[in-house]
Amino acid sequence: MKKREFKDYLQLMSLSKIITSLWIIIGVVYITKFNFLKIDLIKLFLVVILFTLFYSGIYMINDIVDYEKDSKNKEKLLKKPIARGFISRKKAFLLALVIMILISGISAILIKELVIFEIIALIYNLVYSLVIKKIPFLDTLVGGFTHSLRGFTGAFLFGNVNFETYLMAIVVFLFSTGAIFFKRLRELEGKESVNRPLKYYSKKNIKIIQIILLALIIIISVFVKNYDRLWILLAVVSYSLLLIFYDNKKRAYRLIKGAVQ
Numbered sequence: 254m255k256k257r258e259f260k261d262y263l264q265l266m267s268l269s270k271i272i273t274s275l276w277i278i279i280g281v282v283y284i285t286k287f288n289f290l291k292i293d294l295i296k297l298f299l300v301v302i303l304f305t306l307f308y309s310g311i312y313m314i315n316d317i318v319d320y321e322k323d324s325k326n327k328e329k330l331l332k333k334p335i336a337r338g339f340i341s342r343k344k345a346f347l348l349a350l351v352i353m354i355l356i357s358g359i360s361a362i363l364i365k366e367l368v369i370f371e372i373i374a375l376i377y378n379l380v381y382s383l384v385i386k387k388i389p390f391l392d393t394l395v396g397g398f399t400h401s402l403r404g405f406t407g408a409f410l411f412g413n414v415n416f417e418t419y420l421m422a423i424v425v426f427l428f429s430t431g432a433i434f435f436k437r438l439r440e441l442e443g444k445e446s447v448n449r450p451l452k453y454y455s456k457k458n459i460k461i462i463q464i465i466l467l468a469l470i471i472i473i474s475v476f477v478k479n480y481d482r483l484w485i486l487l488a489v490v491s492y493s494l495l496l497i498f499y500d501n502k503k504r505a506y507r508l509i510k511g512a513v514q
Contacts, residue, residue, distance in 0.1 A: 257339075261334040261339045261340055262334070262340065262348070264332065264334055265312075265313055265316065265334045265335065265340055265345060265348075266306075266309040266312070266313070266352075267308075267309055267312040267313075268305065268309060270305070270308070270312070271301070271305045273308075273399075273400070273403060274301045274304060274305055274403065276401075276403035276404040276407070276425070277297075277300060277301055277304065277403045277404065277406055277407035278297070278301070278407060279404055279407065280403065280404035280405060280406060280407025280408040280409075280411075281297060281407040281408070281410075281411045281412075283404070283407075283408060283421065283484060284407070284408040284411055284412030284413075284414070284418070285411060285412055286480065291411075292411065293411070296410070296411075297407075297411070299363055299364060300364060300367060300406070300407070300410060303356055303359060303360050303363075303364070303367060304367065304370070304371065304374075304403070304406065306352060306356045307352070307353055307356040307357065307360070307371045307374070307375075308374065309349075309352060310348075310349040310350070310352040310353035310356070311349075311353070311374060311375055311378045313345050313346070313348060313349035313352075314346070314349050314378065314379070314382065315378060315382050316333055316335045316336070316345065317335060317342050317345055317346055317349075318382045318383065319333075319336075319382070320333070320336050320342060323335070324336040324337075324338075353371075353375065356371070357371055357372075364410065366409065366410055367406070367410065370402065370405075370406045370409075373402060374399065374402060377398060377399070377402070378399075381395065389452075389453035389454070390453060390454075390462075393430065393433055393434060393437055394430060394462075395430075396429070396430055396433040397425070397426040397427065397428070397429030397430035397431075397432075397433060398426060400425055400426070400429035401422045401423070401425040401426035401429065404421075404422060404425045405418070405419075405422040405425075408421075408422075417477045417478060420473050420476060420477055420481070421477070421481055421484060421485075423473060424470050424473055424484070424485055424488055425488075427466045427467075427469050427470050427473075428466075428470060428488045428491075428492055430466060431462075431463045431466040431467065431492055431495075432492075434459050434462060434463050435495065435499060437451070437454055437459055438456060438459055438499070440454075441454060441455075441456060441459075463496065464496075466492075467489065467492050467493070467496075470488055470489055470492065471485075471489060473485065474486075474489075
């Protein structure tokens with residue numbers, strides 16, 4: 254295999270997105286209540302690596318589905334070997350299939366519960382790529398599911414989940430979805446490449462949705478215990494700062510500067 258071809262396959266696997274596994278770690282820290290001595294670090298390492306590798310197969314399937322749109326997008330062309338024509342869809346599909354079967358097999362041997370979440374991730378992404386992604390607003394409204402799934406995976410595999418755990422998973426979903434709407438705003442402003450129709454989006458309706466999502470997060474805080482409220486407080490503060498900084502960067506800077514002087 255040539256050096257360039259090897260790099261293309263590495264790029265195709267999207268291993269750089271291992272950063273999204275931070276949600277798994279957050280889920281583990283949450284469920285163990287910061288008791289790091291209770292965390293099996295070897296198991297956590299395996300979960301992160303296995304889930305990341307399995308997801309690389311999912312990303313390949315997504316690239317196969319989107320290859321026509323990606324091939325017309327200059328920015329996407331730099332990141333998508335299939336769209337550039339460097340790797341055929343057939344080869345990519347076979348590689349994705351081999352990776353997902355291999356990783357799910359290893360998971361079944363080492364951490365069998367992880368297979369459940371791998372299957373859920375695969376089903377969701379297939380439905381999203383083939384159906385949901387084509388529906389304006391719905392494509393963004395469900396975008397936070399994968400972040401929530403990763404967080405819940407960590408919590409489930411390293412502790413005993415309860416009603417509050419499910420509520421916190423919903424909080425992660427709402428928070429992540431609200432953050433994704435900032436990406437839509439940047440696309441409207443021409444600051445990011447667009448791979449979807451934006452005619453149904455506007456700054457006004459995006460802001461309304463973001464405020465509703467924030468309100469739902471606050472409402473959930475009524476139904477959880479104090480420990481969970483601390484996490485929700487962190488989410489609310491972070492979310493609010495995102496809203497403030499995005500619309501009023503200069504004003505927020507002045508407020509912060511005044512507060513520390």
